[in-house]
């Protein structure tokens with residue numbers, strides 16, 4: 001039985017989303033179908049054929065010759081590179097509608113084109129980003145296992161999962177608690193099995209302090225928080241290391257020793273991933289009732305409308321969402 005198509009939410013209309021969505025469709029039009037929830041006119045303006053559909057089940061019919069779109073127009077005129085706060089509401093609506101289609105089974109997973117946080121915040125959007133918004137939208141849907149969200153950035157053979165996300169650095173030490181670390185590791189362990197088909201996941205925990213605290217001389221979090229958390233997780237049957245010095249856990253040979261890294265703050269995870277492969281990196285949200293991925297880049301306002309944005313990361317996000325959806329369907 002063929003799976004439902006993936007759904008893409010169009011993201012910030014003034015960003016590079018419409019351009020990279022059009023380029024991704026052009027690259028993938030002979031592959032498995034997907035459809036977009038967004039402004040069909042904006043996508044047609046990218047110079048591709050667009051087919052307005054009334055239901056996701058129609059996506060496969062037109063996908064090879066036209067990009068299927070559930071049309072929901074942006075209310076305010078769109079100027080590439082200059083977000084208009086009057087469109088912030090429709091950006092959130094596109095995400096909400098896409099999530100609902102995943103929950104109803106009409107879509108097999110969600111790929112979110114980039115949003116810009118500042119205009120959304122200006123319009124009263126009360127979530128840090130997609131991750132927390134989608135977690136709220138799916139909070140009442142059943143999930144077998146520990147509920148996320150956990151943000152995971154992945155590129156090539158690296159999967160880096162975050163204990164804390166959009167926090168000022170000076171708040172990280174107090175937010176890195178044993179409970180947060182354990183919850184994150186449980187979500188990641190279960191997601192490696194559910195979404196990636198890894199029967200016995202190997203997790204590597206990053207230390208917070210240089211040289212993993214140098215036995216307490218450079219900080220106490222490893223002794224007081226992280227090692228006890230790792231011991232408790234191992235007692236639950238989760239294979240996880242003691243906190244490792246973060247500067248020596250991302251080289252080629254080190255990455256081969258684990259399936260996912262548990263990182264303690266945003267840039268500890270995102271710098272190695274975006275250094276390894278900025279163009280092919282993907283952001284995935286673990287621990288949700290639905291599959292959700294996103295490109296690792298943002299709205300690229302300074303290049304929006306110039307025709308130079310690269311679709312690589314969105315293409316990788318579409319491919320990863322398809323793989324995760326297939327893994328879930330095979331369970």
Ligand SMILES: NC(=O)c1ccc[n+]([C@@H]2O[C@H](COP(=O)([O-])OP(=O)(O)OC[C@H]3O[C@@H](n4cnc5c(N)ncnc54)[C@H](O)[C@@H]3O)[C@@H](O)[C@H]2O)c1
Pocket residue numbers: 016020112113114115116117118130283294295296297298299300301302303308309310311312313
């Ligand atoms: N997936 C997402 O929704 C997502 C991810 C990251 C940032 N953001 C948001 O995007 C906005 C801008 O963030 P930023 O400037 O920090 O990051 P950005 O990724 O938008 O831009 C960083 C740099 O990379 C370039 N770039 C990005 N994507 C590119 C592509 N596909 N092809 C060619 N060049 C590309 C940009 O031109 C810029 O020079 C912010 O509001 C941020 O919160 C959203």
Ligand SMILES: N[C@H](C(=O)O)[C@H](O)COP(=O)(O)O
Pocket residue numbers: 115128129130131132270283294295296297
């Ligand atoms: N930290 C993410 C990244 O750099 O890719 C980005 O802010 C996206 O976050 P959401 O997916 O929660 O919008």
